[in-house]
Amino acid sequence: MIDCDIHVQISKPEEIIKFIDPAKRDWFRNQAYMLGLPAYPWNHSSSWYRKDLQVDENEYPGATPQAVAKDALDDQGADIGILTADDALSVGLMENAYSAATLARAHNDWFREDWFPVDDRFRGSIIIPTQDPAAAVAEIERCASDRRFVQILLPSAGERPYGDPRYLPILEAAAAHGLAVAIHSGMEGMGLAHQSSGAGTPTLYIEWHTIGSACSIQAQLVSLLAHGTFRRIPDLKVLLIEGGVAWLPGMLWRLDTNWRGLRDDTPWMDEPPLETMKRHVRFATQPLEYTDGNDELLWQMLAAVGAPEILCYASDYPHWDGDEPKWLEQRIPEAWRQAVMHDNAVAFYGSRLELPVLQ
Amino acid sequence: MSAWHDIAAEADVTVGNPAIARIGGREIGVMRDPRTNDLIAIRNRCPHSGARLCLGTVAQRIEGEVGGDYQLVDRTVVVCPWHGWEFDASTGECIEDPSFRVAAYPVRVEDGRVLVEA
Numbered sequence: 001m002i003d004c005d006i007h008v009q010i011s012k013p014e015e016i017i018k019f020i021d022p023a024k025r026d027w028f029r030n031q032a033y034m035l036g037l038p039a040y041p042w043n044h045s046s047s048w049y050r051k052d053l054q055v056d057e058n059e060y061p062g063a064t065p066q067a068v069a070k071d072a073l074d075d076q077g078a079d080i081g082i083l084t085a086d087d088a089l090s091v092g093l094m095e096n097a098y099s100a101a102t103l104a105r106a107h108n109d110w111f112r113e114d115w116f117p118v119d120d121r122f123r124g125s126i127i128i129p130t131q132d133p134a135a136a137v138a139e140i141e142r143c144a145s146d147r148r149f150v151q152i153l154l155p156s157a158g159e160r161p162y163g164d165p166r167y168l169p170i171l172e173a174a175a176a177h178g179l180a181v182a183i184h185s186g187m188e189g190m191g192l193a194h195q196s197s198g199a200g201t202p203t204l205y206i207e208w209h210t211i212g213s214a215c216s217i218q219a220q221l222v223s224l225l226a227h228g229t230f231r232r233i234p235d236l237k238v239l240l241i242e243g244g245v246a247w248l249p250g251m252l253w254r255l256d257t258n259w260r261g262l263r264d265d266t267p268w269m270d271e272p273p274l275e276t277m278k279r280h281v282r283f284a285t286q287p288l289e290y291t292d293g294n295d296e297l298l299w300q301m302l303a304a305v306g307a308p309e310i311l312c313y314a315s316d317y318p319h320w321d322g323d324e325p326k327w328l329e330q331r332i333p334e335a336w337r338q339a340v341m342h343d344n345a346v347a348f349y350g351s352r353l354e355l356p357v358l359q
Numbered sequence: 360m361s362a363w364h365d366i367a368a369e370a371d372v373t374v375g376n377p378a379i380a381r382i383g384g385r386e387i388g389v390m391r392d393p394r395t396n397d398l399i400a401i402r403n404r405c406p407h408s409g410a411r412l413c414l415g416t417v418a419q420r421i422e423g424e425v426g427g428d429y430q431l432v433d434r435t436v437v438v439c440p441w442h443g444w445e446f447d448a449s450t451g452e453c454i455e456d457p458s459f460r461v462a463a464y465p466v467r468v469e470d471g472r473v474l475v476e477a
Binding site: 165 | 418425427429430443445455456
């Protein structure tokens with residue numbers, strides 16, 4: 001089994017700060033929220049985390065490589081675990097682009113120095129200062145030679161959707177190095193990011209959790225397809241994480257409908273966008289929506305847009321709304337299991353999933 | 360058995376002013392291509408959802424390679440007035456979805472009259 005979304009937590013900011021130039025360390029220590037990262041206005045009412053995970057006092061779950069190796073790899077039975085950021089997903093939305101570049105660099109060094117050496121099953125995500133595309137490309141170039149990094153990681157919320165031409169150098173750099181582009185839901189309204197739904201700022205956590213992050217994932221998918229990004233970068237591969245999947249057929253059918261009638265606005269879209277999506281985009285399974293007894297309908301709808309090939313398993317460890325692998329495996333059709341739990345991720349990430357060539 | 364039918368005076372078929380006639384239970388329209396000045400004869404019914412296709416526009420096809428690239432190409436399309444679907448003016452094929460096709464007919468001018476074979 002390959003787990004495509006394991007959230008590494010920062011319990012002790014000094015673990016990151018030690019990778020920052022001494023002259024800049026106090027800036028990060030003196031910010032209101034952790035390391036100057038934009039903070040969520042919507043908090044889970046009790047905890048972001050699974051409450052069955054044992055942690056020391058003053059430490060978050062998933063904050064040490066040993067804990068992640070035990071909980072997410074050993075106990076859940078993962079052959080490979082792809083580490084994603086958690087709070088630091090918002091680094092590209094910091095108002096201060098210089099600090100963002102510094103922090104992204106330190107976070108990537110933290111993965112490389114303190115995490116990868118602990119367990120051969122770890123693979124990682126490069127976070128980047130998206131608000132400064134030139135600096136973002138430089139960070140990708142700096143990290144790409146370490147093949148334990150399998151992707152760059154972007155938040156679904158942003159200043160503009162990622163099909164915007166300003167982001168082309170970032171996407172081109174990722175593709176040129178065989179890195180996937182993972183877009184993880186979240187960070188709407190934080191730092192430089194817009195709210196995602198267009199209806200205004202949500203009041204409640206459940207509003208954000210239901211609509212906010214799903215809307216921005218949908219916007220990213222439509223943007224990349226509408227701008228012809230995959231035609232311009234044929235090797236680009238994108239994983240959309242934690243935005244749900246039940247909406248996918250409806251959104252793609254809507255986009256295909258619009259494409260037929262609006263093609264003179266986007267004449268570079270030379271095939272139905274659904275077909276482009278099938279070749280280039282994959283979706284992490286978590287959180288797989290409950291269907292009130294209509295699972296068969298869900299499988300039929302997802303099959304109509306390319307499942308099971310478009311689905312890759314993700315646990316979302318250590319969060320409260322994660323999908324445990326055995327539960328997920330039993331729920332999906334038997335004929336899909338090998339592909340969703342393992343093979344699709346192998347095909348998607350390619351050789352970077354192989355045992356690491358240590359630098 | 361098809362035959363040639365007199366539809367209209369050629370001078371009356373101008374850009375934006377189609378001639379429409381009923382032939383054997385079908386409405387057929389003749390439209391003027393603004394680019395080539397040729398005449399186009401097609402069935403006046405969009406195969407998608409039934410709009411009167413000849414009330415749409417005849418346009419030069421736009422294509423592009425990458426985002427932001429707009430190029431006029433050597434192809435004329437009839438654009439449905441309802442949903443904007445594009446049909447090749449010569450073949451009647453919906454370019455984005457060839458499973459949809461509108462009938463296209465031979466057309467010629469003789470003694471100032473527009474003749475359609477249907």
